Amino acid sequence: MSGEEITSSANPRVKAAVALRDRKDRDTRGESLVDGAREIRRAIAAGVELVELFMAPGMITSDDAQSALAAARARGARATTVSPHVLARLAFGDRSDGLVAVIRTPPTNLDRLVLPSRALVVVAEAVEKPGNLGAILRSADGAGADALIAADPRTDVFNPNAIRASLGTIFSVPIASATTPATIDWLHSHHIAIVVARVDGTVPYSAADFRGSVAIVLGSEAHGLAGTWSGPATQAVSLPMLGIADSLNVSAAAAILLYEARRQRSSS
């Protein structure tokens, strides 16, 4: 295990980990931070490389945290004991399990995705808020989606807040990041039908057919979808908006469409 307890946030390894809160550091080093026992366990289960594990032993009380620690040890991860104060500096969320990990960011090339026949894919374009990306991943995991593609993302996919909001499902749902044109090309070449959610969509979403290979495409809250998501191979569907607002939260729209696809697939 770890040797001495680190009690100062000025420790170089602690500083290097804290620096991963900045996207620039994450991009340069190809690493990110995972806060939380469940999230760390899910990263390990998915085969993600643990660079380092910081732990505050007195805070490791939950079963989840103990099994995350055991899994990390079994993988031979370098574990570093820190004081509760130092762990608080490293932690991201408002709850703490006493564990924060540095991981090697998994690759997100589109050409790594391997899909089954009748694939269910969700595409989130220009997502800005890591919390929204994480929430969409949770619904994608629950609905059994085969992949999530972040098209022209405005956040890095493995942003610590996206990892946290996904509860670690970011490690189990196959995920890729690409430009919008590359995403469209890839969907076409894989014969995946495109269903885009638009305020002005002409078909009610529940009348669309989600039973074949299909990608559900969601735009950013601020800007909607790029104009390139149109054309004959693309069906624009709408969600009923019966109140005063003209759109749903993007993660609510994703949940509704993913579960409608799941419902149709189960009953077909």
Added chain:
Amino acid sequence: MSGEEITSSANPRVKAAVALRDRKDRDTRGESLVDGAREIRRAIAAGVELVELFMAPGMITSDDAQSALAAARARGARATTVSPHVLARLAFGDRSDGLVAVIRTPPTNLDRLVLPSRALVVVAEAVEKPGNLGAILRSADGAGADALIAADPRTDVFNPNAIRASLGTIFSVPIASATTPATIDWLHSHHIAIVVARVDGTVPYSAADFRGSVAIVLGSEAHGLAGTWSGPATQAVSLPMLGIADSLNVSAAAAILLYEARRQRSSS
């Protein structure tokens, strides 16, 4: 209009408004803060009393902000001009429209709710995060729900962050707050069927009948639903969880169930 521009956050009226960030002050004074043009417009449209409007004229550039200001003036609200610096102290969100309002918090007694026949109600129990409450309200608005009841809430319903996350739909969706026992009594006495979403629910949600008067009940993420939500008049439904996680985000679950209810009602 306003007279002089206030340039100091130490101004007593500014301080009194900033104090409304604390729940204790909101509860004591029966007031809350509304940040954002769209939200303020929707409060006014719903007949909510504006106690005061703070504005930084140079920041009021959007059509939304100009129409909110015009509506507030038409209602005779006291408008106070502040510097951009002071407005930033008052504002809650990360975007700013140059307007922040103090409102009289609308009443939330259960007995004020007036429902149509075949009512669609959503009950959120023990909600902790104002952002989740706001997100549920947006979906309730979109799906045309007739009311939202916050049962045993752990946040105040008109928390500024709930107002913000709801994009102001909190003012148009009829809303009440009550204890869980009072909520159950009220639903029973109004002959509203109860459908609770539970991980161990025996009926798949899409097999439940949402076409009559029905309340969709969602528990907190941390603790699930209280045991009191059971018994013969209550149907427990589950959402398929096909991945590694065992539950959805509460606002995702709300969106799926509300739109399933809407789908069934449209096709019946």
